[in-house]
Amino acid sequence: METTLQNAIKQAFKELFDLEVTEVELQPTRKEFEGSHTFVMFSFLKAVRKRPDELGQMLGDYLTQNTQVVSGYNVANKGFLNISIANKVWIDTFGNIAQSSDYGKLPHKNQKVMVEYSSPNTNKPLHLGHLRNNFLGYSVARILEAAGYDVVKANLVNDRGVHICKSMLAYQKFGEGETPESSGIKGDHLIGKYYVEFDKQMKKQVTPIIAKIAKNEFSLFTDEEVTNIRNYQNKIAKINEEIRNEQANLSALKGQLLASFDADFQELFTNWEASLTYSSHFKKYIDNQSFTKKQQPLIKLIRRIIKLYNSIAKEDGNIKQIANNKTPLMNEVTEMLQKWEAKDPETVALWQKMNGWVYEGFDATYKAIGVDFDQMYYESETYLLGKDIIKDGLEKDLFYTKPDGSVWAKLPKEVSDNDKILLRSNGTSVYMTQDLGTADKKYEDHTINKSIYVIGNEQDYHCKVLFQILKDLDRPYADGLYHLSYGMVDLPTGKMKSREGTVIDADDLLAEVKETARKRTDDLGKLDGMSDAEKIEIYRIIALGALKYTLLRVDPKKRMLFDKESSVDFQGDAGPFVQMNYVRTRSILRKAAEMGISTNEPWTVSDLHAMEKELIKLLLQYEAVVEEAGNEYNPSFVAQYAYDLARTYSQFFAECPILKMDDGSAASIERRKFRIALSTKTGELIKKALGLLGIEVPERM
Numbered sequence: 001m002e003t004t005l006q007n008a009i010k011q012a013f014k015e016l017f018d019l020e021v022t023e024v025e026l027q028p029t030r031k032e033f034e035g036s037h038t039f040v041m042f043s044f045l046k047a048v049r050k051r052p053d054e055l056g057q058m059l060g061d062y063l064t065q066n067t068q069v070v071s072g073y074n075v076a077n078k079g080f081l082n083i084s085i086a087n088k089v090w091i092d093t094f095g096n097i098a099q100s101s102d103y104g105k106l107p108h109k110n111q112k113v114m115v116e117y118s119s120p121n122t123n124k125p126l127h128l129g130h131l132r133n134n135f136l137g138y139s140v141a142r143i144l145e146a147a148g149y150d151v152v153k154a155n156l157v158n159d160r161g162v163h164i165c166k167s168m169l170a171y172q173k174f175g176e177g178e179t180p181e182s183s184g185i186k187g188d189h190l191i192g193k194y195y196v197e198f199d200k201q202m203k204k205q206v207t208p209i210i211a212k213i214a215k216n217e218f219s220l221f222t223d224e225e226v227t228n229i230r231n232y233q234n235k236i237a238k239i240n241e242e243i244r245n246e247q248a249n250l251s252a253l254k255g256q257l258l259a260s261f262d263a264d265f266q267e268l269f270t271n272w273e274a275s276l277t278y279s280s281h282f283k284k285y286i287d288n289q290s291f292t293k294k295q296q297p298l299i300k301l302i303r304r305i306i307k308l309y310n311s312i313a314k315e316d317g318n319i320k321q322i323a324n325n326k327t328p329l330m331n332e333v334t335e336m337l338q339k340w341e342a343k344d345p346e347t348v349a350l351w352q353k354m355n356g357w358v359y360e361g362f363d364a365t366y367k368a369i370g371v372d373f374d375q376m377y378y379e380s381e382t383y384l385l386g387k388d389i390i391k392d393g394l395e396k397d398l399f400y401t402k403p404d405g406s407v408w409a410k411l412p413k414e415v416s417d418n419d420k421i422l423l424r425s426n427g428t429s430v431y432m433t434q435d436l437g438t439a440d441k442k443y444e445d446h447t448i449n450k451s452i453y454v455i456g457n458e459q460d461y462h463c464k465v466l467f468q469i470l471k472d473l474d475r476p477y478a479d480g481l482y483h484l485s486y487g488m489v490d491l492p493t494g495k496m497k498s499r500e501g502t503v504i505d506a507d508d509l510l511a512e513v514k515e516t517a518r519k520r521t522d523d524l525g526k527l528d529g530m531s532d533a534e535k536i537e538i539y540r541i542i543a544l545g546a547l548k549y550t551l552l553r554v555d556p557k558k559r560m561l562f563d564k565e566s567s568v569d570f571q572g573d574a575g576p577f578v579q580m581n582y583v584r585t586r587s588i589l590r591k592a593a594e595m596g597i598s599t600n601e602p603w604t605v606s607d608l609h610a611m612e613k614e615l616i617k618l619l620l621q622y623e624a625v626v627e628e629a630g631n632e633y634n635p636s637f638v639a640q641y642a643y644d645l646a647r648t649y650s651q652f653f654a655e656c657p658i659l660k661m662d663d664g665s666a667a668s669i670e671r672r673k674f675r676i677a678l679s680t681k682t683g684e685l686i687k688k689a690l691g692l693l694g695i696e697v698p699e700r701m
Contacts, residue, residue, distance in 0.1 A: 012062040035082035052078040109148040117454035123167040124192035126506040137454040139635040147630030155373040170198035188361025205327040385437030450480040487559035514543040549575030553639040581646035585683030603673035611652040642689040
């Protein structure tokens, strides 16, 4: 339809003005105007020497008189030609897609894409942040498949390194032979327990070292470490001076402007002034509010002060990291990692046993959340490849060795002001080492055109450096690397930290959402008469739909606050609402069959109700949405489409009788068949769209 309209506009310019137009861009018509497609005329006014209203009328008259596509037009805002498509065109176009079983399947692109997601550490269970990663990666893979790509779903398991040795050491010291069987604790949760325990014990050991630093007692540290600590302390002192100045400004602005804010803001502001522990919560609050121009100076200053305090936290963290490395526990962790890399039998046996428990737990969680993989990679199998690449880089003078034996990559200034370490002075690998090796391995295994890394935005710098190093090494796949960066998931109480145990485990969250789905579904009373097994399956589908939709409806780049209660909503912008409207379409078909009405007969109608037309418009957008979502690696486009389609069908369902349409006349019988066909195709596309998000649909709910 759109192509036909574009060609007609080109022909109009040719016949009316003898002007060859190569491109015609159409936009959806704004809701306040009549029409479905809008042609913006501004760029053509000079060539045809007409006023906007004159050109609009000439084009509109030509299209209505010389084509069967256009039924009417209006010219808005002196430059926008709003075009109404003839009912027959809408009806015929819908007829074509209604009969097509392949509608929504885009042409094959002859390109292979790898989507790497999940990438868990084997020292803790999956949590809410992992869910966003898994759902995002799995959905992008399905969208790309629908968009015509060959897709490989990959999972790189972080199964070695310092963080893994922390859990191993804690288990070795405090585990007393505990197993998943003896404890009744799922394997990944058991190992996570010891990761938290390690952090508790570390805090006990590092506290007196931090106290010594505060007293300028540096006997534990090398000269280089002392220099670094003093640099961090000097930065903190400068930032504190900035904070004192800004707080003086804050006192003045507060007196002038605080009264203009509502009571909630004033309460949060007071709490924040009293305790910095409220900073994260307060910032999330102001990030999600709108403020007047008058209020903006205070908001800007608050953001500035929070940013300064965060900078202090960063420098404190740098000092703490140096102190951590001086604890007996961290020395033991380093020794354990060196033993593992040397293939010490006892260390490797402990590693294999604990990882085995974790993998059993991961597999159960993956099955429960409905994601899978075509290719598994393990850092323990690729980190040596990374070491080989480092030798190559040294020979090409892309890397260099420092006097302490550590190896570093030279980076261009536009990427980083600092070079990047690739091997520690003791010869052990860092994350970058493994990632270099894995990148080569992925290309060797699959000869991919594109490689998408689904990784949180906390690793933006890491990915930027990784891609630059691979480009400098002239890897043939370097131009196809893409970091699908996504924002973190916050809780009402703040940021998740697995080492402190302040996380929502994926398993626990899924159980909670299932229980919420059970209560709300039972309240609707739609499952009466079903067996317990059938009900449990529906609760599962609704709960997963709620979780996935909530985490995918937000643009990946945005940080988000997860609200468990609002995710299970049967009325608003939520997964269960979309699923419910699919169920409505299925209910129509079941009831039609019970009434002896055929659901696949041809129909003949000549006019359209406004909601019928709105539904057809949306149905015709499906392929474009899939293409755009694939191009942008953004499932939120599909989620928005699914919601729009469900919402429009809900309105259609309320305004347009379907099975009760028959009054005995031939026209009413045809209308009923047409609306049944509309319901059928709408249900199909809701199911397809949700399927691209990894969401199942129930037949009843």
